[in-house]
Amino acid sequence: MSQWTKITTLSEIPKLGSRVVRSAKGDIAVFRTDDDRVFALHDSCPHKKGPLSQGIVYGDKVACPLHSWQISLVDGHAQDPDEGQTACFSVKVEDGMVYLEL
Amino acid sequence: MEKMKLVVVGNGMAGMRTVEELLKISPDLYDITVFGDEPHPNYNRIMLSPVLAGEQTIDDIILNSREWYAENNITLHTGKKIHKIDRRLRMAFAEDGTFALYDRMLIATGSTPFMLPIPGKDLKGVIGFRDIKDVDAMIATAGTHKHAVVIGGGLLGLEAANGLKIQGMDVTVIHKNEWLLERQLDKTAGLMLQRSLEAKGLSFKLNMDTKQLIGENGHVKAIQFEDGSELAADLVVMAVGIRPNYALAESAGIHCDRGIVVNDTMQTFDPRVYSVGECVAHRGISYGLVAPLFEMAKVCANHLANFGIGQYKGSVTSTKLKVTGIDLFSAGDFTGNEDTEEIVLHDAVGGIYKKIVIKDDKIIGSVLYGDTTDGSWYFQLLRDGKPIHEIRDNLMFGQDSLGNTGHEGQDKVSAMTDEMEVCGCNGVCKGTIVKAIQEKGLFSIDDVKKQTKAGSSCGSCVGLVEQILVSTLGGGYAPPSSAKTICGCSDKGHEEIRQQIRDNKYLNIPDAIKGMAWRTPNGCATCRPALNYYLISTWPHEAVDDPQSRFINERVHANIQKDGTYSVIPRMYGGVTTPSQLRKIADVADKYAVPMVKVTGGQRIDLLGVKKEDLVDMWADLDMPSGYAYSKGIRTVKTCVGSEFCRFGTQNSTQMGIDIEKAFDHMWAPHKVKFAVSGCPRNCAESGIKDVGIIGVDSGWEMYVGGNGGIKTEVAQFLCKVKTSDEVLEYSGAFIQIYREEARYLDRTVHWIERVGLEYVKRRVIEDAEGRKAAYERLLYALQGAVEPWSERVKKRNEHKEFEDITI
Ligand code: SRM
Ligand SMILES: Cc1cc2nc3c(=O)[nH]c(=O)nc-3n(C[C@H](O)[C@H](O)[C@H](O)COP(=O)(O)OP(=O)(O)OC[C@H]3O[C@@H](n4cnc5c(N)ncnc54)[C@H](O)[C@@H]3O)c2cc1C
Numbered sequence: 066m067s068q069w070t071k072i073t074t075l076s077e078i079p080k081l082g083s084r085v086v087r088s089a090k091g092d093i094a095v096f097r098t099d100d101d102r103v104f105a106l107h108d109s110c111p112h113k114k115g116p117l118s119q120g121i122v123y124g125d126k127v128a129c130p131l132h133s134w135q136i137s138l139v140d141g142h143a144q145d146p147d148e149g150q151t152a153c154f155s156v157k158v159e160d161g162m163v164y165l166e167l
Numbered sequence: 168m169e170k171m172k173l174v175v176v177g178n179g180m181a182g183m184r185t186v187e188e189l190l191k192i193s194p195d196l197y198d199i200t201v202f203g204d205e206p207h208p209n210y211n212r213i214m215l216s217p218v219l220a221g222e223q224t225i226d227d228i229i230l231n232s233r234e235w236y237a238e239n240n241i242t243l244h245t246g247k248k249i250h251k252i253d254r255r256l257r258m259a260f261a262e263d264g265t266f267a268l269y270d271r272m273l274i275a276t277g278s279t280p281f282m283l284p285i286p287g288k289d290l291k292g293v294i295g296f297r298d299i300k301d302v303d304a305m306i307a308t309a310g311t312h313k314h315a316v317v318i319g320g321g322l323l324g325l326e327a328a329n330g331l332k333i334q335g336m337d338v339t340v341i342h343k344n345e346w347l348l349e350r351q352l353d354k355t356a357g358l359m360l361q362r363s364l365e366a367k368g369l370s371f372k373l374n375m376d377t378k379q380l381i382g383e384n385g386h387v388k389a390i391q392f393e394d395g396s397e398l399a400a401d402l403v404v405m406a407v408g409i410r411p412n413y414a415l416a417e418s419a420g421i422h423c424d425r426g427i428v429v430n431d432t433m434q435t436f437d438p439r440v441y442s443v444g445e446c447v448a449h450r451g452i453s454y455g456l457v458a459p460l461f462e463m464a465k466v467c468a469n470h471l472a473n474f475g476i477g478q479y480k481g482s483v484t485s486t487k488l489k490v491t492g493i494d495l496f497s498a499g500d501f502t503g504n505e506d507t508e509e510i511v512l513h514d515a516v517g518g519i520y521k522k523i524v525i526k527d528d529k530i531i532g533s534v535l536y537g538d539t540t541d542g543s544w545y546f547q548l549l550r551d552g553k554p555i556h557e558i559r560d561n562l563m564f565g566q567d568s569l570g571n572t573g574h575e576g577q578d579k580v581s582a583m584t585d586e587m588e589v590c591g592c593n594g595v596c597k598g599t600i601v602k603a604i605q606e607k608g609l610f611s612i613d614d615v616k617k618q619t620k621a622g623s624s625c626g627s628c629v630g631l632v633e634q635i636l637v638s639t640l641g642g643g644y645a646p647p648s649s650a651k652t653i654c655g656c657s658d659k660g661h662e663e664i665r666q667q668i669r670d671n672k673y674l675n676i677p678d679a680i681k682g683m684a685w686r687t688p689n690g691c692a693t694c695r696p697a698l699n700y701y702l703i704s705t706w707p708h709e710a711v712d713d714p715q716s717r718f719i720n721e722r723v724h725a726n727i728q729k730d731g732t733y734s735v736i737p738r739m740y741g742g743v744t745t746p747s748q749l750r751k752i753a754d755v756a757d758k759y760a761v762p763m764v765k766v767t768g769g770q771r772i773d774l775l776g777v778k779k780e781d782l783v784d785m786w787a788d789l790d791m792p793s794g795y796a797y798s799k800g801i802r803t804v805k806t807c808v809g810s811e812f813c814r815f816g817t818q819n820s821t822q823m824g825i826d827i828e829k830a831f832d833h834m835w836a837p838h839k840v841k842f843a844v845s846g847c848p849r850n851c852a853e854s855g856i857k858d859v860g861i862i863g864v865d866s867g868w869e870m871y872v873g874g875n876g877g878i879k880t881e882v883a884q885f886l887c888k889v890k891t892s893d894e895v896l897e898y899s900g901a902f903i904q905i906y907r908e909e910a911r912y913l914d915r916t917v918h919w920i921e922r923v924g925l926e927y928v929k930r931r932v933i934e935d936a937e938g939r940k941a942a943y944e945r946l947l948y949a950l951q952g953a954v955e956p957w958s959e960r961v962k963k964r965n966e967h968k969e970f971e972d973i974t975i
């Protein structure tokens with residue numbers, strides 16, 4: 066059964082940046098956009114497993130640090146013409162606290 | 168709110184490109200209805216020649232499938248010809264009674280083949296070469312008959328003749344001029360072309376006027392010339408020119424003058440009605456190649472989307488014949504006159520002819536036959552109007568941009584087979600690229616990079632990719648202008664952006680993006696690092712350096728590796744180390760179980776495979792400065808032993824190198840900057856391939872700039888000779904500072920010098936002594952108080968969450 070797990074405060078994730086959560090389900094990258102939306106993806110690029118948490122974030126996308134595939138934070142899909150998807154996790158922010166559904 | 172209605176008349180290349188551009192920038196503005204009188208969805212008309220030659224099928228060349236129209240909610244009417252437009256009611260009527268209302272209309276009706284007004288022109292078997300129907304007719308006739316005649320020795324005629332020959336017919340080309348392709352080639356090249364085509368089995372009758380076509384039972388049987396002679400003909404293809412198709416627009420009362428007259432925003436005299444493509448007369452010119460039509464499409468889409476920016480100002484076009492095995496290229500005014508100069512190379516036996524026409528220090532035209540490798544380079548120089556005196560001596564021998572590493576040294580695409588690898592980084596073969604261009608409808612290097620990955624990594628094969636595009640698309644390929652925009656987020660070029668940052672004193676990325684009207688809220692991974700660099704280099708100590716806009720390497724001061732670990736390369740100034748330093752490195756390598764310790768090509772030591780969470784501890788233990796091996800900035804200063812030990816040394820090159828590396832430490836730049844200092848002309852530090860290479864001689868130091876030992880080996884050029892080591896610092900500092908202030912992000916020094924010219928650099932660095940001192944001062948000011956990043960991170964380890972993972 067999945068449950069909400071407290072991760073960190075929103076302010077501890079840099080804007081247009083990310084933090085890595087080490088979990089039983091593997092490393093999860095938790096991203097924060099410029100307008101304070103938060104997304105979580107498996108920290109592994111669909112191309113060659115690059116750590117997406119280390120990429121440059123813009124809009125609701127992240128550019129993988131290894132070969133610049135662009136991955137949507139919303140659904141984990143690689144942007145055209147690349148193909149592939151990274152697993153997504155649900156996140157929510159309540160009272161400045163970030164929760165991850167695991 | 169109800170959407171506006173856009174009706175497009177003409178389902179061809181220009182019309183649909185406009186719709187695609189419109190959907191890209193404003194997908195929800197219109198309900199779009201498209202009428203096309205051909206029964207097919209939009210296809211790549213250019214590729215009819217390869218289809219006729221049996222290299223492609225119709226299915227391969229569809230650009231927009233019916234599904235594409237459906238996915239984009241476009242109502243598509245195929246096989247329906249619009250025969251009336253009522254501009255008062257704002258309605259378009261098709262011949263079968265279908266109609267559509269419009270708020271705005273786009274007319275893109277293309278052109279029709281011109282049929283010579285001679286007796287017999289309406290006989291069966293007499294056709295043009297314009298659409299799928301014509302190609303079907305040609306292939307069908309080739310199956311049953313033998314004699315084909317093509318009237319017109321232009322591009323279209325020769326491609327038709329070549330295709331019919333491959334389909335098995337005996338083909339004769341009738342041409343009324345003295346040589347073939349007289350609008351594209353001068354006489355010499357025209358005759359060379361004729362010889363090659365004759366070798367392929369085609370026959371020619373030049374200087375011939377056709378009198379009439381003779382029929383039997385309503386079908387063409389022979390062609391008769393003015394001199395009375397005759398030739399058997401089961402099929403006659405007229406390829407004597409095209410006429411813009413403007414009858415419909417004219418009947419609707421829209422002003423036409425040998426084409427639909429449009430202004431620079433592609434608007435006709437009725438402001439609701441736009442027009443693009445071959446049907447248009449823009450500033451009195453109608454174009455018959457796709458590159459200009461695509462430029463029109465971009466401008467038109469922008470105005471249809473109500474953005475109101477962009478003007479079409481006309482195009483210079485180039486030509487390439489799409490007949491396999493024949494390499495010819497021409498552009499601009501290649502005939503010349505008494506006011507022009509020519510550079511000509513003619514090797515009749517080798518089958519090579521090259522002519523460049525120059526006026527007022529600029530290329531105005533060029534014809535190439537047999538070796539077209541540098542066609543797009545000349546074309547780019549022509550379009551950009553670049554002065555050529557600095558490169559004049561080498562002009563004829565080409566840009567040599569192709570002899571790069573990574574593809575077996577190949578630099579001529581025509582000599583490559585389909586299986587040969589073009590892109591060594593991504594393993595893409597020539598055949599794959601050709602197929603993608605033909606089947607996916609690609610028209611630019613960016614398209615090819617995106618679709619095939621060729622050229623998208625180190626970029627060394629881009630020259631080859633460009634050649635493949637030229638030979639596959641003919642004149643359909645237009646090389647990008649060198650004034651390129653920063654990325655898709657903005658229409659501005661690098662220089663304009665730098666100027667605006669200076670003029671408006673932008674000090675952070677959000678202000679810059681807002682002030683310069685970026686299309687995206689926070690840019691993208693291409694523009695943000697560039698903007699960040701432009702801000703901090705323009706306003707040192709004032710602009711905010713944004714870590715989130717830096718590539719990960721520069722954010723964490725280490726190089727990311729394929730498995731997500733990092734490498735640590737400490738500085739060893741001038742490549743000099745000590746036993747205690749080496750001991751410390753060894754201890755750290757042991758303590759953190761570093762998987763590999765390696766001597767780099769930059770004369771220092773690399774600790775590879777370090778976990779991110781160990782970085783800060785390792786730096787603390789190492790207690791050495793960062794080597795910036797990850798930076799767009801100062802990398803290494805390579806040195807040789809020099810006069811202190813070497814029996815040939817004339818200067819203390821080691822100390823000079825250490826001094827330089829210390830003076831310019833912590834410097835960011837548009838790309839990485841590498842120095843080398845050698846103690847004598849034997850040049851053991853390889854100064855000849857560095858951004859700044861210094862060579863000690865008995866009487867002082869020689870300085871070379873713009874070398875590069877990477878993707879494409881570039882030999883550094885001599886800048887000047889100075890006497891003292893202080894001068895070395897001042898001259899090289901000034902050079903680097905001007906590069907920092909003026910080059911585009913990701914330009915190495917060689918690329919920047921290529922654009923501005925070495926003369927310009929000499930003027931700024933050597934002739935202008937005050938300017939040089941001032942530039943050097945600006946560099947020193949920018950570097951004042953720079954902090955060493957590793958020790959800084961160690962000090963502030965608790966402030967940087969970047970290195971801390973959350974464990975749950
Ligand atoms: C470590 C080193 C190879 C080695 O084991 O010796 C190296 C490693 C890398 N080089 Fe290099 N280069 C290294 C010396 C060189 C040299 C030789 C030199 O500096 O004398 C060159 C050719 C000289 C030159 O640059 O003009 C060189 C030309 C390149 C290039 C092509 C640059 C170009 O303008 O053509 C790249 C790609 C780029 O920068 O975009 C590159 C990029 C890279 C990157 C950073 C790849 C990347 O973008 O991630 C490699 C990092 C590997 C890693 O995981 O750490 N490396 N690289 C060398 C480090 C030198 C140092 O001490 O700092
Ligand atoms: C065989 C061949 C080879 C070519 N090779 C090259 C090349 O190598 N390089 C290059 O740059 N260019 C080449 N071209 C030229 C290029 O194909 C054209 O410049 C381009 O297709 C013109 O685009 P367009 O949209 O203006 O016209 P088109 O693509 O012709 O589209 C116009 C469409 O409108 C339709 N239409 C017209 N009137 C009506 C109406 N009243 N109602 C409904 N529909 C209507 C037509 O049927 C047609 O489908 C070649 C052309 C041909 C025929």
Ligand code: SF4
Pocket residue numbers: none
């Ligand atoms: S170290 Fe340099 S040459 Fe070697 S694989 Fe990496 S980028 Fe290529």
Ligand code: FES
Pocket residue numbers: 110111112113114115129130131132133134
């Ligand atoms: S691993 Fe992400 S782009 Fe290659």
